[in-house]
Amino acid sequence: MTMNYYVRKAAFYLAALWAAVTLNFVIPRMLPGNPVDILMAKLQQRGGTVDPAARQAYETLLGTGGRDSVFHEYVTYLGNLLRGELGVSVSAFPAKVSDVIAGSLPWTIVLVGLSTLLSFLFGVGLGAVVGWKRGTWLDSLVPATTVLSAVPYFWLALILVALLSTGLGWFPLSGGYDVVLDPGWSAEFIGSAIYHGILPALTIVISSIGGWLLGMRNMMVSAMSEDYVLTARAKGLRDSRIMIRYAARNAVLPSVAGFAISLGFVVSGSIVTELVFSYPGIGSKLLQAVQNNDYALMQGIFLVITIAVLGANLVVDLLYGLIDARTRDRSAVA
Amino acid sequence: MTNLSPLTEVTPEVPRSRNRWRGLLPRWSPRLGAGLGLAGAIVLFGLIGPLLTSDPATIRDIGLTPPSGEHVLGTTVTGQDILAQLALSTRGSLQIGLLVGIMATLLSGVFGIAGAYAGGVVDEVFSLFSNVMLVIPGLPLVIVIAGFVPPDQRGTATISLVLAITGWAAAARVLRAQTLSLRNRDYVAAARVSGEKTWRVICVEILPNLLPILASQFVFAVVLAILSEAGLSFLGLGAANSSTLGTMLYYAQNGFALQREAWWWFVPPGLIIALFGGALALINFSIDEIINPKLRDRARRKRDVVAVLPETAAAEQDAVLTVKNLNVVYQADTPVHAVKDVSLTLRRGEILGLAGESGCGKTTLAYAINRLHRPPAEVTSGSVVFHDRDGEDIDVLALAPEELRAFRWVKLSMVFQGAMNSLNPVTPVRAQLQDVLRTHRSDMSTSDREQQCVEVFRLVGIDPERLGSYPHELSGGMRQRVMIATALLLDPQVMIMDEPTTALDVLVQREILNEIRRLRDELSFAVVFITHDLPLLLELSDRIAVMRDGEVIEYSTAEDLYLRPQHPYTRQLLASFPSLTGERGALIP
Numbered sequence: 001m002t003m004n005y006y007v008r009k010a011a012f013y014l015a016a017l018w019a020a021v022t023l024n025f026v027i028p029r030m031l032p033g034n035p036v037d038i039l040m041a042k043l044q045q046r047g048g049t050v051d052p053a054a055r056q057a058y059e060t061l062l063g064t065g066g067r068d069s070v071f072h073e074y075v076t077y078l079g080n081l082l083r084g085e086l087g088v089s090v091s092a093f094p095a096k097v098s099d100v101i102a103g104s105l106p107w108t109i110v111l112v113g114l115s116t117l118l119s120f121l122f123g124v125g126l127g128a129v130v131g132w133k134r135g136t137w138l139d140s141l142v143p144a145t146t147v148l149s150a151v152p153y154f155w156l157a158l159i160l161v162a163l164l165s166t167g168l169g170w171f172p173l174s175g176g177y178d179v180v181l182d183p184g185w186s187a188e189f190i191g192s193a194i195y196h197g198i199l200p201a202l203t204i205v206i207s208s209i210g211g212w213l214l215g216m217r218n219m220m221v222s223a224m225s226e227d228y229v230l231t232a233r234a235k236g237l238r239d240s241r242i243m244i245r246y247a248a249r250n251a252v253l254p255s256v257a258g259f260a261i262s263l264g265f266v267v268s269g270s271i272v273t274e275l276v277f278s279y280p281g282i283g284s285k286l287l288q289a290v291q292n293n294d295y296a297l298m299q300g301i302f303l304v305i306t307i308a309v310l311g312a313n314l315v316v317d318l319l320y321g322l323i324d325a326r327t328r329d330r331s332a333v334a
Numbered sequence: 335m336t337n338l339s340p341l342t343e344v345t346p347e348v349p350r351s352r353n354r355w356r357g358l359l360p361r362w363s364p365r366l367g368a369g370l371g372l373a374g375a376i377v378l379f380g381l382i383g384p385l386l387t388s389d390p391a392t393i394r395d396i397g398l399t400p401p402s403g404e405h406v407l408g409t410t411v412t413g414q415d416i417l418a419q420l421a422l423s424t425r426g427s428l429q430i431g432l433l434v435g436i437m438a439t440l441l442s443g444v445f446g447i448a449g450a451y452a453g454g455v456v457d458e459v460f461s462l463f464s465n466v467m468l469v470i471p472g473l474p475l476v477i478v479i480a481g482f483v484p485p486d487q488r489g490t491a492t493i494s495l496v497l498a499i500t501g502w503a504a505a506a507r508v509l510r511a512q513t514l515s516l517r518n519r520d521y522v523a524a525a526r527v528s529g530e531k532t533w534r535v536i537c538v539e540i541l542p543n544l545l546p547i548l549a550s551q552f553v554f555a556v557v558l559a560i561l562s563e564a565g566l567s568f569l570g571l572g573a574a575n576s577s578t579l580g581t582m583l584y585y586a587q588n589g590f591a592l593q594r595e596a597w598w599w600f601v602p603p604g605l606i607i608a609l610f611g612g613a614l615a616l617i618n619f620s621i622d623e624i625i626n627p628k629l630r631d632r633a634r635r636k637r638d639v640v641a642v643l644p645e646t647a648a649a650e651q652d653a654v655l656t657v658k659n660l661n662v663v664y665q666a667d668t669p670v671h672a673v674k675d676v677s678l679t680l681r682r683g684e685i686l687g688l689a690g691e692s693g694c695g696k697t698t699l700a701y702a703i704n705r706l707h708r709p710p711a712e713v714t715s716g717s718v719v720f721h722d723r724d725g726e727d728i729d730v731l732a733l734a735p736e737e738l739r740a741f742r743w744v745k746l747s748m749v750f751q752g753a754m755n756s757l758n759p760v761t762p763v764r765a766q767l768q769d770v771l772r773t774h775r776s777d778m779s780t781s782d783r784e785q786q787c788v789e790v791f792r793l794v795g796i797d798p799e800r801l802g803s804y805p806h807e808l809s810g811g812m813r814q815r816v817m818i819a820t821a822l823l824l825d826p827q828v829m830i831m832d833e834p835t836t837a838l839d840v841l842v843q844r845e846i847l848n849e850i851r852r853l854r855d856e857l858s859f860a861v862v863f864i865t866h867d868l869p870l871l872l873e874l875s876d877r878i879a880v881m882r883d884g885e886v887i888e889y890s891t892a893e894d895l896y897l898r899p900q901h902p903y904t905r906q907l908l909a910s911f912p913s914l915t916g917e918r919g920a921l922i923p
Contacts, residue, residue: 016466023470024478031482143365143616150557150611152564155583155604158592166595222628227755234706234750235820236742237773245769246758253760260469261504268473272565276587286474287569290481302478309471324760325804 005321005328013314020306024299025077028062029070035062035295039090042293046093057087062295081303087296091288097300100285105304107176108281111197112270115204116263122205123212124255128248130213131220142214149210153269157203157276164199171199174278200270200277208266212255219251226250253324259316260309267309369616376610380428383421390418390577398596408598411589419582420602426578427560427607430494434559437498439505439552446509447544451517451536461510467503473565475500480571490573493566497559505551512547516540550621557611564607579603653721654827654860655680655703655746660716662695662702662884665709672698672711674884680828683858685851687875687892689868689907695884696864697751700830703862704746705730705738720745723827744774747821749814751833756817757805763816764801770823790819794849811842815849822853830862835870847874868907872896880904 028035036058043054060076080086086097130138165173177183178192223229224247232242271283278284282301289297321328384390394413401408407416449460479496480488516522522539530538541548560579566572567580568587582603586592591599623629655678662673672695680686688696701707703718718730722745733741750756758766764787771783778786788798794815805813814834821829831850835843851874854861865871871878871892878895880888880903888901899905 012462012465013469015462016469019466020470023475027479028482031479032484032487035482143612143619146615146619147608147612150561150615151608152561152568152583152604154565154568155600155607158583158587158600158604162592162595162597162600166592218622218626218629222626225628227750228758230706231748231750231756231817232758232769234704234742234748235770235773236739236744237769238739241769241773245761249760250758264468264471267471268562268565271473271477272568275569286477290477290569290571293481295482298478298481302474305474306470310469313469325762326759326806 006318009314009317009321013310016310017307020303020310021078021081024303025074028295028299035293038293039295042090043088043093046090054088057085058296061087061299086300086303089289089294089297091292091294091297097297100297101282101300101304104280104282104285105308107279108270108274108283109308111200111274111279111281112204112266115201115270116208116266118201119205119208119266120212120255120259123209124216124248124252126209127213127216127255128220128243128251131217131224131251132243132247134221134224142217145210145213147210148206149208149214151207152272153203153207154272154276156207157200157273160199160203161276172196174276176280196277196279200273200279203273203276204266204270207269208262211262211265215255215258216248216251219254220247223247223251253320256316256320256323260313263309263312267305363620365616366620369613369620372609372613373617376424376606376613377428379421380424384418384425387418387421388415390414390422398594398599400596401598407602408596410585410599411591411594411596416599416602419577420579420606423577423579423582423603424606426576427563427580428610430490430497430563430573430576430578431556431560433490433494434497434501434563435552435556437494438502438555438559439548441498441502442505442509442551442555443548445502446506447513447536447540449506450510450513451532451540453517457510460506464503464506464510467500468507472500473562476562476566477569477571480566485574488571488574490576493563493573493576494559497562497566501555501558501562505555508547508551509544512544513540516543546621546624550618550625553614553618553621557614560607560610564603579607652681653679654682655862656717656719656721657699657703658717658719660699660702660718661714662698662707662711663714664711672884673702675716676881676884676886678879678886678889680860680862681876682827683854683860684876685854685861685863685874687871687878688862688864688881689866689871689878690881691866694881696881697832698884699881700748700832700862700864703730703830704742704748705733706748720828740774743770743821743826744824745826746828746830747824747826749817749821749829749831749834751836757813759805762802762804763808767801767816767820767823770820774824786823787819790822791816793822793853794819810838811846814838814842814846818846818849818853822857825857826859828860828862830864832864833866834863836865836867850874880907 036055039058039062040055057080060073060080084098086101089095089097089100092100126141130141161173165171172178172195176193176196177189178196181189181192183189226247228250229242229246232246237246270281271286273279274281274283275287282305286298286301286305288294289301392414394409396405396409396413397411399405399409399413405415405417407420409415410419445460445464449457449464476496480493483492517540522535525535525539563572563578564580564583567576567578568583570584572578572580572584580603583600586596586600586603589596589599591597619629657676657678660673660676661671664670664672674695676699678686688699690696698707698711702711702713705713707713713731716731720728720730720741722728728741728745730738730741757763767787767790768783771778771786775783787801791798791801796812796815796819800808800812800816805816808816818834834850835846838846847870850861850863853859863871863875868878868880872895873892875892877889877891879886880895880901882903888895888899888904890900895904896908899908
């Protein structure tokens with residue numbers, strides 16, 4: 001039975017991965033426009049060789065206009081993906097799409113990963129306290145943070161820049177590191193990267209913390225009327241222990257289960273945030289690709305983002321199996 | 335913006351009766367008023383504003399003038415009036431929000447409600463589809479789609495459709511969970527069995543109960559759509575020729591409003607989005623309270639006002655617990671006097687039965703003895719005195735919080751009704767036993783603690799191996815034994831048992847009762863045994879108190895109560911239990 005949960009989860013994420021990959025294949029073929037010609041023209045502008053091989057590579061990705069059977073294209077496309085061949089980027093010509101992504105992905109993963117983790121920990125922690133101290137002044141935190149989470153990420157970013165960078169000069173306006181430094185593992189460079197990352201991270205944390213807080217607070221309120229909390233009180237346990245081990249331990253489960261949805265919002269929000277800060281991450285690259293009609297890069301980034309999100313969700317789901325023993329034994333988990 | 339999504343999924347309690355339409359309306363609260371007022375004002379601004387302001391496209395040679403009398407919100411870099419732009423953009427954003435909200439709610443209804451109602455393979459497929467859509471990040475997908483569509487073909491309709499397609503999945507999941515629970519309700523089953531048409535069952539029996547959730551998800555979809563559209567337009571990927579708050583911000587960004595510190599250009603559009611989102615969230619709070627009544631605001635806790643009676647008459651010989659003139663009142667709009675002037679004495683090692691129908695106040699009384707009652711319940715007067723083994727008298731109602739904590743379980747432990755819910759579902763039972771020892775016997779060594787847990791498990795007849803089990807791995811009877819074992823851990827002098835066997839089948843019930851009696855004989859703790867089952871009490875108890883409407887109406891030995899019931903209500907209770915042998919009120923062998 002124990003395997004069952006993990007097998008089901010693995011199967012689900014494989015299905016989701018297949019759906020994303022297929023979506024990526026179908027979208028350019030369904031929508032109007034002639035992306036291959038645009039790409040070839042761009043390639044020519046940049047002085048790229050317009051050899052038949054390049055054209056063929058793009059056609060596999062974006063459709064041949066009916067010359068080959070769709071099925072044949074699909075198989076070739078899957079084969080290319082498996083080999084990690086995502087084509088050549090025209091906006092960063094002659095770099096390969098995979099190289100462009102490899103260069104920008106770490107920035108986003110560190111920024112979004114860390115800020116999501118911080119936001120989750122603070123939000124859930126505060127939510128637990130607010131729920132536990134229900135009926136006190138802390139209740140007024142709830143509407144306040146909800147308004148914060150209705151603020152568009154990029155607008156908050158603009159305001160933060162206006163106040164803290166332009167206004168007070170505490171933080172740099174944009175970028176991921178001081179450009180006079182050479183990227184590398186030197187203390188100076190890492191320090192500069194952290195310094196540049198504070199404002200984007202603050203944007204993401206402020207915008208997403210309200211959701212965690214409210215969800216946790218509501219679950220905490222529900223959990224506190226459960227019998228096991230009453231039993232814990234009858235047992236004469238200390239309040240802190242009841243709050244953490246009994247109420248919060250149960251109340252956090254839906255927040256973890258709902259992680260997938262929240263992560264989607266955070267990723268979406270951080271893409272636009274990266275633009276405001278000209279952050280060297282994958283969101284900025286996606287926009288650069290869109291503005292330059294760099295379809296190959298666009299698709300590559302979409303795939304990578306999706307895979308990263310699926311991977312994060314898989315990890316959270318596996319974690320959920322660890323923190324709630326019931327899931328592992330239940331056969332019907334959607 | 336996770337606030338209104340399936341995090342509130344847990345146990346949304348839908349009004350039981352299908353005709354309780356009033357229960358579906360939000361209760362009026364300042365929050366709801368503020369939310370409705372703010373949202374209404376913004377909608378009005380979007381509707382009427384564009385009619386009252388000048389043409390937002392008019393270009394003047396007064397670029398970037400700060401707010402002044404003529405231009406209340408200043409001008410853009412090309413001298414356009416920002417207030418006029420703001421009004422038009424608000425209208426544009428609201429239109430898209432409404433359009434997407436409706437489409438996304440329809441989609442989530444089809445995939446969530448219809449799927450769950452149909453059940454079987456359809457449900458599986460729909461549910462898988464929703465979940466896949468849910469984990470594929472929305473905005474990147476929208477960006478890719480918008481990137482492929484040439485700008486001249488990117489109309490409002492296209493953008494709205496794309497936003498709806500990428501934004502319905504979370505709501506579908508919530509609706510599915512709720513529909514699944516609804517379709518198993520009696521009245522829905524009845525309607526189906528009686529041959530009502532499917533669409534009729536869904537529309538008449540199920541949809542009304544889903545309305546609060548649908549409303550909440552719709553509101554959420556509108557906010558999400560406005561936010562996503564703003565993001566998309568800010569990236570320059572919005573609908574062509576549209577003016578929304580997002581496009582305003584796009585132009586502000588590209589006109590270097592930030593660098594030129596033209597705050598009047600980039601602050602208002604975002605503020606409108608934030609305020610509108612906040613207003614809808616406030617409205618959703620009120621809707622959430624219908625879905626989950628536990629979230630309703632509660633009055634702050636008042637301190638118990640206890641008039642402790644001076645120790646007059648000496649406690650009864652051999653008593654371990656004396657309750658005197660105890661009164662408990664639920665302080666609602668019309669206060670409910672749940673326990674009226676109850677006086678009881680529990681002797682050492684005695685089993686005292688507390689009988690009465692549900693709602694008579696017996697559980698409230700039991701909780702008040704240990705001060706476990708919660709607001710709005712309040713002890714208004716009376717005393718509870720515990721007479722310790724070493725001769726000390728403890729006034730339970732006067733204990734300071736920390737003293738009360740140290741008193742609980744050490745002197746007086748409890749076994750609650752429904753052991754499934756009394757055990758923490760996410761930790762093994764060992765941890766829940768150990769917790770007690772770690773708190774009250776902090777000087778105990780780890781191995782002694784383990785030894786003690788093993789010992790109480792043996793006492794109640796469970797294999798100590800099961801200490802590592804999670805509650806859901808145990809049967810109902812075993813869980814109740816675990817609770818009894820936990821109650822025995824500290825060798826308490828009193829054990830209060832609230833309907834400990836009600837949820838169990840008759841055979842297991844019998845085993846547990848025998849167990850309780852045996853343990854009492856061995857360990858000589860006193861028991862307050864609460865149940866509505868009078869015949870069971872007659873057999874088990876030494877003395878019995880019969881409660882009705884918060885009062886103890888009869889209080890005597892089991893034998894007297896059975897042979898010579900004084901109160902008519904007791905006689906009535908006794909008569910209402912036919913025995914297996916046909917003899918009225920006989921003890922079950």
